Amino acid sequence: MTKSLVIGFVFLILCAFPSMAAPPVFGSISYIQCGGDSIDVGFFSDPVFVDFDGDGLKDLIVGQYFDENVENYGKMRFYQNVGTSTDPSFASWIYIQADGSDIQCSAG
Numbered sequence: 001m002t003k004s005l006v007i008g009f010v011f012l013i014l015c016a017f018p019s020m021a022a023p024p025v026f027g028s029i030s031y032i033q034c035g036g037d038s039i040d041v042g043f044f045s046d047p048v049f050v051d052f053d054g055d056g057l058k059d060l061i062v063g064q065y066f067d068e069n070v071e072n073y074g075k076m077r078f079y080q081n082v083g084t085s086t087d088p089s090f091a092s093w094i095y096i097q098a099d100g101s102d103i104q105c106s107a108g
């Protein structure tokens with residue numbers, strides 16, 4: 001293999017797989033806390049972080065699959081970020097509403 005072919009091959013690998021040049025480093029697993037408790041909404045939760053209230057900080061929006069009260073199945077929770085952009089913190093949550101009613105979706 002010629003020198004230029006090796007350089008071209010390495011360049012191709014770095015372009016095709018840029019994440020291989022600096023693999024991500026993950027910390028230990030931990031639950032996101034809200035008001036001192038771990039957030040647990042069951043499975044099929046699909047959490048997203050988005051600035052929902054427009055204050056510049058990403059909030060947590062997550063569906064809840066189950067609840068002790070069956071009438072709350074499939075509702076959407078809004079956790080306002082009361083921390084910072086680099087150290088988010090969640091103190092409480094509310095159900096997201098539309099036209100005065102809690103938004104509710106079925107799983108699947």
Ligand SMILES: [Ca+2]
Nearest residue numbers: 051053055057
């Ligand atoms: Ca926000």
